[in-house]
Amino acid sequence: MTEVPLFATSLAPYNDRLTEAIARVIPTRRFILGPEVEAFEREFADYLGVGHCVGVGNGTDGLTIALRALGIAPGDEVVMPSFTFYATAEAAITAGAKPVFCDIDLDTFCVTVDTVREALTPRTKAIVPVHLFGNPAPVPDLREFGLPILEDAAQAAGASLDGVKAGALGDAAAFSFFPSKNLPCLGDGGAITTDDDDVAERARVLRFHGSKDKSTFIEVGYNSRLDEVQAAALRVLLPELDGWNAKRREAAAAYERVGLGEHVTLPKATDGAQHAYHLYVVRGENLPLGRGYYRVPVHRQPAIASDADLPATEEAARTNVALPMGPELTEDQVRTVVEACASRST
Ligand SMILES: Cc1ncc(COP(=O)(O)O)c(C=O)c1O
Structure with a gap:
């Protein structure tokens, strides 16, 4: 029988442009938080139609940092599906929260307003719908609960719901640019997107050890940045x-x-x-x-x-x-x- 590959994505047509992009970064000797990351953050935010994009080291860190930027604190409950990649829950635990699992709709593989409702308690402080397999979860329906919504958009770059891009539906979103994703980079990479100036600012602080100025540390954060080489590659691939x-x-x-x-x-x-x-x-x-x-x-x-x-x-x-x-x-x-x-x- 003819073998059909499970993932039929190839970067071969982009080899030359990716190589040029990396070559552009090397002589600058700016490998962390330089002009490529800044430009990609602007381009991805514009593509999604949101105010801010904050590049981070991977999608898992993106979820953790975004939850903390949304105000999730130790002991808070966060409702999320169990039918997802383990990192969705791991990120909440790293942020100090307790993941509380809700069911899904079997046809869409996503949470629904009813499955989320069943998992809510007075301690619920956020909802994390996952756009599983690239299918947008019904985020607008979840607004009725009045809780912050963090989209796990790791699998859903470029998806949309009623004309609004995944990543622009909730209060914040986390993306992964892991090489198998719809928008891949050449290693690990991720991003947080949000329209909220304060959430974006706090995410920027948290991705750099909890510091704004690299000398005063105002909270315990993470060392988690999208690097310049990955951002340069993503700028080649985003238009595709x-x-x-x-x-x-x-x-x-x-x-x-x-x-x-x-x-x-x-x-x-x-x-x-x-x-x-x-x-x-x-x-x-x-x-x-x-x-x-x-x-x-x-x-x-x-x-x-x-x-x-x-x-x-x-x-x-x-x-x-x-x-x-x-x-x-x-x-x-x-x-x-x-x-x-x-x-x-x-
Ligand atoms: C649904 C989901 N959430 C989170 C992640 C974590 O992303 P990363 O591997 O970039 O940390 C992934 C992918 O790996 C994922 O598929």
Whole structure:
């Protein structure tokens, strides 16, 4: 059988421009918090339609720093899904908070207003919806709770909901530029985005050891900056993001057109969403092909061990399979995958 790669993203067409960008940084000898980071922060904030972007070392630190910048303090509860990458919860614990896990909608893989409501307590101080697999969580619906909302947008660069970009929907958002993400850098990288001047200012202080001026330390922070080389690479790749995501959506449409839905349960975009299809995750019984995500959801990880009762999360963990997805996936490859699903599901 023809092998179809699970991730079909290649940076080969950008090799020369990436190399030039790195070469531009080296002679400046400014590798940390210089002009490339400043320019990328402006360009990414403008792309998303938010006031501020603060480059950080990775998406996990972005979540931790953003929670603290939003005022989360030790002992506070933060409601989040369990069906996500472990880092969502880890970041809250690093910030001193207690993650409280809510269930998801099985079709969208995202939290809903009802699943979040069930997890709220008087100690809840923030909600962290995750735009899982690139599908925007219904952030505007969660406003009714009157709590700060931090989007985990690690998987959702370029997605949008009712015309508003993921990263501009909540009070703040955290992105990851890990190399497999829709907007990748060449190592670890991340960003916090927000419209709130005070949150942005506090995030800038926290990413630099809790200091504004590098000599007076006003709180205990982190050493977590996006570096100049990564920012220079991201400035080459950001203009490609919308084109790549359009191709991801075309591949998703091809899966539907070719009849994948006859064999497995297809992912559903949130109402009003432009899905970014970071991953194309279907559900089905006995589907040995592809890779299942978050088979052991966060609330059942040894380091967490919460006794939350989350039936949709358990079902998603058991039955999900990621099929090949990426800007370069061809219609022929889509057909090959659908044929493989057809033969396994009968
Ligand atoms: C949903 C989610 N949250 C957070 C992270 C953490 O990002 P990073 O690996 O850049 O720390 C990731 C990705 O790895 C992720 O997929």
